[in-house]
Amino acid sequence: MNLSSISAENRTYYKGFDVLKFGLAILIVAAHTRLFEEFPIFHYYFGIFCSCAIPTFFAVSSFLFMKRLSLANNKADAKRVLLKTVKRLLCIFGIWYLIMLPMSYARFWETATLKESIYALLFSCSFNGYWFFKALIINTIILYFSRKDKALACLSIFSLLVYLFWAYNYHYIKWSISPYYSFYYHVFPFCLGALYAKKQWMLKFSVPVLITLFIACVILASIKELNPVGRILYPVILLPLFSRLRFEYIATETCRKFRQWSILFYVMQFVLIWMYDIAVSNYLTDYDALRFFDFSIVRFGLVTMLLFIFSRIFLYFEETKNISYLKYIH
Secondary structure, rough: OOOEEEEEEOOOOOHHHHHHHHHHHHHHHHHHOOOOOOOOHHHHHHHHHHOOOHHHHHHHHHHHHHHHOOOOOOOOHHHHHHHHHHHHHHHHHHHHHHOOOHHHHHHHHHHOOOHHHHHHHHHOHHHHHHHHHHHHHHHHHHHHOOOOHHHHHHHHHHHHHHHHHHHHHHHOOOOOOOHHHHHHHHHHHHHHHHHHHHHOOOOOOHHHHHHHHHHHHHHHOOHOOOOOHHHHHHHHHHHHHHOOOOOOOOOOOHHHHHHHHHHHHHHHHHHHHHHHHHHHHOOOOOOHHHHHHHHHHHHHHHHHHHHHHHHHHHHHOOOOOOOOHHHHHH
């Protein structure tokens, strides 16, 4: 078997994907903390590189979901897989929605129009990254009903056309909230993960070749006219690349922690960045000696360190019997 994996109880653990998700979470934090913004040209190309994170996150999620569905012996088992997956995502979404409601009000609801509020509640939730979980839930359900070969092929073609339409025409259409924060913009990356679960392309390609192809995608995405094409090709390369990378020097338990950290990093970053920006703008910049806190590298480093500390604390308390329910936050 070419995939780097660990089998147990008829299930396959894809070690590389947990490492990949943690790396993608770090890239998302880097993008949101505006890392290297003091160097505009480098910041632009680094942003192009970071743009691989979201589509690849969707692709990995759909790949793992399809693999779980493939173990189902009948329709009832498949339905249980769907309900368990959606229930878990709804728990994460609901808990963090309530935790960060005060910040959501301060950043969005206080100034949003009625139209924007209704659209955000029903389709987007562009504030604080909630849109990601909403899109993940909706696209998981869509994929479940389109998992057969012909239906998946039709969904892939249609969703690719929808993606390209919005990617190239959004700036010409008056829309209050970017389609990027809506589920339909990310159906195609979700389809890519499902297709990879069935086809598993490029497994005969060597790691250096796959890395070269990924660099080619970054270059392609850096060309303004071809940016949407380059971005959507990221998961096409990263899925087989991290299927082949073995990471034998990283313990399996550590990789599982990476998966947990990736979710905690994603959801907690918004409140930490918000609090950091408030502290810097309202208090620290009044003192010349503390102005270095406004540098993007310092911002990224401190936010990432705090994310790591809080994630370790959450996971430590989760292991105790009395508050094991903390597992529902990731």
